[in-house]
Amino acid sequence: MNIxxxxxxxxxxxxxSEEKTKSGFILPSSAQEKPQTARVVAVGPGxxxxxxxxxxxxxxxxxxxxAKYSGSExxxxxxxxxxLRQSDILAIVE
Incomplete structure (x- = not known):
């Protein structure tokens, strides 16, 4: 399907995201925060x-x-x- x-x-x-803490503890998925880093897969025309x-x-x-609570999953x-809207994007990671 194409979006x-x-x-x-x-x-x-x-x-x-990392599943381990810096000290080496493995975190279950329920304890991990929602990731705020993502890869762009489609862009609207503006x-x-x-x-x-x-x-x-x-x-x-x-x-x-x-932004942490932006967009629809x-x-x-x-x-x-x-x-999400382009205005919800805070930065491009290089």
Whole structure:
């Protein structure tokens, strides 16, 4: 299935986080925080959103940091994705 976001939306897939603490303890998935780092898998075209012209700054393949409680999570073909607005992205990780 192909995902094509609309307007200023971006589809991201979470980057797996460390399952161990610095001291070596293994954390179960229920104790881990929701990851805030993700890889961009689809980008909307931008355009006029809420009366303002939006230019898309991110591209497919970028690794980004996004706000903790932003976006909507969903599953497609057994994979988990988050769709969020470009304004919810805080930074591009290089």
């Amino acid at each position: 094509k976001p609309l307007f200023d939306r971006v589809v991201v897939e979470s980057v797996q 355009g006029v959103v809420d009366g303002k012209d939006v230019t898309m700054e991110v591209k497919i393949g970028d690794v980004v940091l996004y 969903f599953k497609v073909d057994g994979k988990e994705f988050t769709i």
